[in-house]
Amino acid sequence: MSDLNTTLALLTHHKTIRQFKPQPIATDIIEKLIATAQHTATSNFCQNYSIISVTDSAKKRAIAAISGQDYVANNGHLLIMIADQQRNQQLALAEHEPDKLLHSTDKFLAAVFDTVLVTQSLVVAAESIGIGSVILGSVLNDAQQMIQLLELPPLTFPLLGLALGYPEQDPSEKPRLPERAVHFTNHYPRKPVALTNYNQQVQAYYQNRRQTPRTTNYQQHIAQSISQELGNRADLAAIIQAQGFLLDFKTDREDH
Amino acid sequence: MSDLNTTLALLTHHKTIRQFKPQPIATDIIEKLIATAQHTATSNFCQNYSIISVTDSAKKRAIAAISGQDYVANNGHLLIMIADQQRNQQLALAEHEPDKLLHSTDKFLAAVFDTVLVTQSLVVAAESIGIGSVILGSVLNDAQQMIQLLELPPLTFPLLGLALGYPEQDPSEKPRLPERAVHFTNHYPRKPVALTNYNQQVQAYYQNRRQTPRTTNYQQHIAQSISQELGNRADLAAIIQAQGFLLDFKTDREDH
Structure with a gap:
């Protein structure tokens, strides 16, 4: 273990990239990255995620405005990672199986796990061919607008964005906790x-x-990271439930 | 992109391993894998996760009983991946910063994201040196007992297990969705x-x-995967809240 192999070195030198060359990433490369990441482990082989490529420039600008970050508009390719039990609901209905469990905390977490595991595989796959990335938690600044922009049906939720591109910066590595x-x-x-x-x-x-x-x-x-106001993020609970998830919780906001 | 590089090939040929050689993984290798995975991107550089190595054989057997899978006891090393805002709470208190936000859906999701991203990096790092793994959603079969076994304080939650080991099987690759x-x-x-x-x-x-x-x-x-009873998993909402998370949801079970 004294020498790092290629993959360990790649993981060890991970740096988030927020400035990209204007060059778009070719469609066949995006498809190859996704096909690769699809081999990631998923909860009970249920593949509870979907991925939306945002190529429409007006939608990209709208998502950049939600995120408050210009690199969400200026990158080589923008993906939105969707926690997805909708596909499973369709399959269950076709088998005449009640879909009650899909609305549980358990199945929401399963969808979140699958979506985030695939996201990290995409990051690693991209870096292995020289493509940098930034994971965008900031799409949750306005989850309701994300849902409308991407026409997300019940039992789907826009969890994270992933901006990809050829790096235009070489930031220093942030020291991790011991x-x-x-x-x-x-x-x-x-x-x-x-x-x-x-x-x-x-x-x-x-x-x-x-x-x-x-x-x-x-x-x-x-301390600073928890000193800010949540803004629209204070509505996350209600929005997640309006999408049909986590119905074993209750909120005061169900009339919103 | 016609030839796969080492990392893309590794990701493409991922297979979950459930039968391991009895050989334990050396401590320095585990530490190296964790140090590598620590470089994974985290939400706002808050590193909202912790990892517990379970080496005590009685605890390992107890977790195997919760999971209902013998490979949870029989592997080279067992990790439990913890969504963690407890460390941040301590740091915030030391800065006299109110911790209200740490109890929000937003910060629970941030902790889940960080924990799952690191989990996938561990899987990839391990596979790069010939160590197989299985991600254990089954630790949530009894989250309350997991919390007690691992002495988990408020604002921590046992999200996933990760059993690692030298493979004793070579399963065929499962076809992924188109x-x-x-x-x-x-x-x-x-x-x-x-x-x-x-x-x-x-x-x-x-x-x-x-x-x-x-x-x-x-x-x-x-259809079969959602036809089963949730068992103790029906209590997940209440248990997550008893740990101080997702307090912007309400449940009927707060008296439990």
Whole structure:
């Protein structure tokens, strides 16, 4: 294990790319990446995900406006990753099987698992051929508008975006938490793991990076990340349920 | 793209392994795999996950009993993947930042995303050095017992298991859905995509496989997968909330 093989080196040097060359990614390459990622493990072999390529420039701009990030419009290709129990609902109905379970927390989580596993395979597959990416949690800034834009039916939900493209930047690698802070044996630690050195490492990273340097350490970064208002994200619970998921939860917002 | 590079070939030939040689995976290899997977993209650089190695044989057997699968006890190494906002809560409290957002759907999903992305990186990293794996959604058969076994504090949740080991089987590759059934352009399809040929492919796979052959086609497989009782999985909503997550949902079961 002293030398990294090709795949380990690829994973170890992962960097999120947010500036892409204008060159679009060829359709056959996108199809090849998706065909590759389709081999990812899925929950009970149910393949509870779908992928939508957004090529319409007006839709791309609308999604960039939701995300608040110009790289959502300016990239080589934009994918939206959909948690999907709709296809299974159709198949179940054709077999005259009641679809009650598809509305459970269990099956929502299964769809989320499958969608996110495939997303990471797409990231790795793309990087292996020199294509960078950024995973876009920011599509959830307005999930309802995403649903309308992509004409998403019941039992589907737009979980993540994935912007792909040929890199136009070479950012420095962000230091990760020390392994002892994320990896435990047999039980969760009874006391918090001290992160003094890591706080300093992250501060040094932020101070030294080329773009938007600042003095934040890791603890301050985490505090800031939960100091913002949720905005439309406060409606996520109601929107997920309006799509037919997580019906074993209740909300006060069902009349919205 | 006509030739597959090493990483694309690895992803394309992924197979879940459920029979492992008794040989344990060396600790330094596990640590190397985790250090590699830690470079995976995380939501807003918040690293909302933890990983617990289960080496205690009584705990391993207890988790195998929850999963109902002997390969959960019989493998080279067992990891439990934890969605984790507890570490962030500690950091936020140290900065005197209110932790309200950590209890939202938004931050639960962020933790799920990070945990599942890292899980897939672990699968890929392991396969690159000849270690097979099976992702264990079955730990959710009794999430409450998992929480007790692993002493999981508030704002943590045991999302998935990952059994790793040197393969003792070479299963055939399961045919995936045709790309046109999972990949769309600009909007979700307005009519279901016909799966006649794929149904036949899956039926042929099940008929021809060495272990437990059967005649099920894909549509029948999906119908069967939602015909079972949820068992303890019906309590998932209440258990997730008892851990402090998804508090913007309500349940009828809050008194449990």
